[in-house]
Amino acid sequence: xxxxxxxxxxxxxxxxxxxxxxxxxxxxxxxxxxxxxxxxxxxxxxxxxxxxxxxxxxxxxxxxxxxxxxxxxxxxxxxxxxxxxxxxxxxxxxxxxxxxxxxxxxxxxxxxxxxxxxxxxxxxxxxxxxxxxxxxxxxxxxxxxxxxxxxxxxxxxxxxxxxxxxxxxxxxxxxxxxxxxxxxxxxxxxxxxxxxxxxxxx
Numbered sequence: 001x002x003x004x005x006x007x008x009x010x011x012x013x014x015x016x017x018x019x020x021x022x023x024x025x026x027x028x029x030x031x032x033x034x035x036x037x038x039x040x041x042x043x044x045x046x047x048x049x050x051x052x053x054x055x056x057x058x059x060x061x062x063x064x065x066x067x068x069x070x071x072x073x074x075x076x077x078x079x080x081x082x083x084x085x086x087x088x089x090x091x092x093x094x095x096x097x098x099x100x101x102x103x104x105x106x107x108x109x110x111x112x113x114x115x116x117x118x119x120x121x122x123x124x125x126x127x128x129x130x131x132x133x134x135x136x137x138x139x140x141x142x143x144x145x146x147x148x149x150x151x152x153x154x155x156x157x158x159x160x161x162x163x164x165x166x167x168x169x170x171x172x173x174x175x176x177x178x179x180x181x182x183x184x185x186x187x188x189x190x191x192x193x194x195x196x197x198x199x200x201x202x
Contacts, residue, residue, distance in 0.1 A: 007094045008049045016089035017041060020082065028081035029063045029177045037082050048083065055166045059084045064178040074132040078176060088171065090165075098158055148172045 006012065021034045032040065041048075051057040062078035069075050080088065095113050103111065108119040141144075151172070152165055159165065176183045 002163075003094060003159060003161050004053065004167075007090050007164070008052060012090050012093055013041070013045065013049075013086065016086045016093060019089050020085045020091075024083075025085070026065075026079055027063075028079050030081040030083070032082045034082055037086060040083065043085070048087075052087070052167060053072065053163060055163055057087075057167065057170065058172050059087070059174040061177040061182050062173040064176045079123055080174075083169070084174075087167075091168065095159070 017037055020037060027033055048057065060081040062080050065077050065079060066074040067077060067116060071159055081169075093112075100111070108114045108116070108122070150168065152169055155165060155168065
């Protein structure tokens with residue numbers, strides 16, 4: 001079975017739906033609540049999966065919201081539509097098995113089966129081994145500045161199915177809905193390795 005087919009088996013999609021429901025979360029621009037996703041997929045799931053297989057599926061733009069930070073500033077968050085969350089989760093469930101062996105044992109963020117408690121235990125182990133220094137850093141707007149072409153190129157090293165890569169790229173290009181306008185974000189890598197973001201508004 002090809003990877004794209006594994007991603008959208010009945011079992012994997014149902015597992016993704018359960019995960020999205022357990023995470024709860026606010027509606028995206030479609031205004032659908034997670035409580036509606038079961039019935040929606042029963043009625044429309046086959047059509048959605050067929051459009052994915054034919055590389056015709058178009059994710060919705062994410063809804064931009066802002067949450068307060070401890071320093072008085074605001075952190076922007078993108079909330080995907082519930083259907084898109086299920087599709088992303090189905091993708092992640094299969095990609096994690098491919099990429100988990102490549103990740104550092106000291107990495108804990110956004111990884112299945114790893115929690116903040118695991119990270120704390122890792123820190124305690126390091127302290128017990130005699131380490132004394134900690135470097136605390138944050139790359140500003142990191143996810144907004146990831147070069148999409150480089151990301152897809154990296155994915156292609158282990159996942160070389162056009163349907164999978166097309167679907168992931170379509171999510172990267174979905175755009176952001178803010179104040180009723182869709183902002184498309186494109187990134188250009190210059191010769192000096194600076195990333196330039198050019199925004200287009202629809």
